[in-house]
Amino acid sequence: MEFHPQPQPGLPSPWDFPAPERGQLPNGLTVLRCHRPGQQVVAVEVVLDAPLDAEPEGLDGVATIMARAFSEGTDKLSAEDFTAELERCGATLDAHADHPGVRVSLEVPASRLPKALGLLADALRAPAFPDNEVERLVLNRLDEIPHELANPARRAAMALAAELFPAGTRMSRPRQGSQETVERIDAAAVRAFYEAHVRPAAATVVVVGDFTGVDLDHALAESLGAWTGGPAEPRPMPAISTEDAGRVVIVDRPGAVQTQLLLGRVGTDRHDRAWPAQVLGTYCLGGTLTSRLDRVLREEKGYTYGVRAFCQALRSAPDGTGLGMVAVSGSVDTPNTGPALEDLWGVLRTLAAEGLTEAERDVAVQNLVGVAPLKYETAAAVAGTFADQVEQYLPDDYQAGLYERLAETGTVEATAAVVNAFPADRLVTVLVGDAAEIAEPVKALGIGPVTVVSA
Template structure:
């Protein structure tokens, strides 16, 4: 029997995260373009300089209501007609408000790019914000708040942010607003926020896809987003992120949920963000600590002890400033059955102390690099993924070539540097721990651990 020769892999194809071409339209709108041959679905993200810190205190959540109302009609189309036109173009349009910006995301086939961009342009150029539609969006948000408070993971996040940041900082309160502020929002409040903060001069459009197949992109942009007019203005400067006084040791907050059979864990503190030189090492170290099923936390809490289906460590950038005044939330999250709450915390603290004493291994560092850097070409196969990362760079005031440089810096990071970063970020005696669970069943054992002053609050 004759067998064909087994094929051998060819040489690896060089890859780097794409750097966009930067330009501007006559109306002041900044445009970042990234040509991705063969990508028939074009991704567009419009980044608006409308931070949450600009919301009136008594109407927090208005940025989110505005974002969700952009697709509820324009000066020429009502909400139903606008949705029908999106469907005819084969397009989708979403919007959300984050700490630093409001973003609108469009996906459309490149053969219908002009129609998709026309609808996006109309949504920001002349939104109708009809009274009835805004009232419906507000009502939906108020219903959503009830679900958030009933969700253990979301309730833990609300408690963590309230404890971690000063009460006078917008970031300490729910991103999409609380019930007492959202219920004060009406269509006029949305229109006022729009007039004050939405203009092309401070906005950036990111467009990614096969732009050659899309046709005359310059002309399309001029006829669509270029028709959007507004006052000139300078971009805002994000306020520095401050932590509340952590005291001399860690803290524990138990959000009491009587009868709960599980405890939701959320452990965190503030650390460096992407502007800091140690960020690549922080990313690698955090991944080795709790980024995958083979990480240290999962090996102990899931594989050895069976406390949980999974626990993760993460580093989440928050409100960043160009001068490095932004911070990131360094956290550990997961859930365990109620009787395992204190044992799981004790073992998690032991993992952190062992990490500080022994450091990461070279194998752990290599696995982190392989899983974060090695799979990047797969992660960014789609135009949507590339567009989202470029838009995130805009929101975080990072240079256009940041992501490409990040992968190189992670690849060059030593085991010692990754160890130093994760040990500095996750200091066991400086962590804030939020537990959402049955206080009567877990409080006494948690106090006995000595990991911080314990406070019990109602759910």
């Protein structure tokens, strides 16, 4: 029998987040491209400056319907023919609307990129928005709303937004619209929103993948380069003031056997110098199965299958101002709602008093920075991050710099950032559960006045 020597691990190779090449087409469309050898599935992201706060009053959800309708035919192709052409290319097209704007995403084999870019360009340049297809999309959206309201996590998110942001601001209302507003949307409203906000000069396209053998300049010029429209106009972000005081809202679900927890407050966005330290500290608090919250609430007490803490950017402006949110989410069984919240607050107070440990910081850095090469193995992951940077008015090298800053952040800095982000006396707590069972135990905790609302 022949024996072979055991394979030995190779030396780690240096890795940096890729940098895009920035340019602009004659029609004003900004282009970010990134050649990634070996990535035979090319990812394309189009960022449109059509934020939710630009939706007309009473038509919340029109941006979402418009985004979904981009694949429902063009001036050249019916909805069925457009879908068939995408399938012939082996391509997928998706779109969604969020507070920063509308994103259209395309993935396609590199060999079919020129053809797929033509279809994408037609969808943006001359969408048909046929009455019957828009009506179908509206009905589909109306069908989704009851399911969202029945989902405890989604219902908690809606309640938290309504509590964090002043009534009347777009951020306080459901991102994809309510039943009342979606019912008012028709094809004319979708066309009007498109005409007002979708133009190449106010858009950016990101293309990531292996361009070997592809004349990308020619493909872009022949497709998205033929898209025309008016000049881009600066769009100020509405100023939003928030009430930063601790309080509790219980969304009553009589008979619920579990309570959905969502604690949050308005925070900074990625422009803030403390963001890397906040990301690191928040990960130590609740970013993984070994975090403090999981260690206490899941492993020691058995209240939950998992609790997570996170921070996210919501909307940024060109001047570097913006809004973010920090939050803790999870679910516990109804009888242990009070004890679980008491222990959660105990974790926050202990963190403020004692700080993070060097071991916690080191594990977080390894998990956040060390796995980055795996996180960005696909072209879609890289393109999505570039598009996020565009939406948030960040420089093209932001993500690469973020990993450097995370690796350099010390334990004291991370502790200060997470304690400032999650002050125990200024968190808004949303509980979706049986108010008759949980209201009194929660009031006894003294974490803020308690309000009960119907589901």
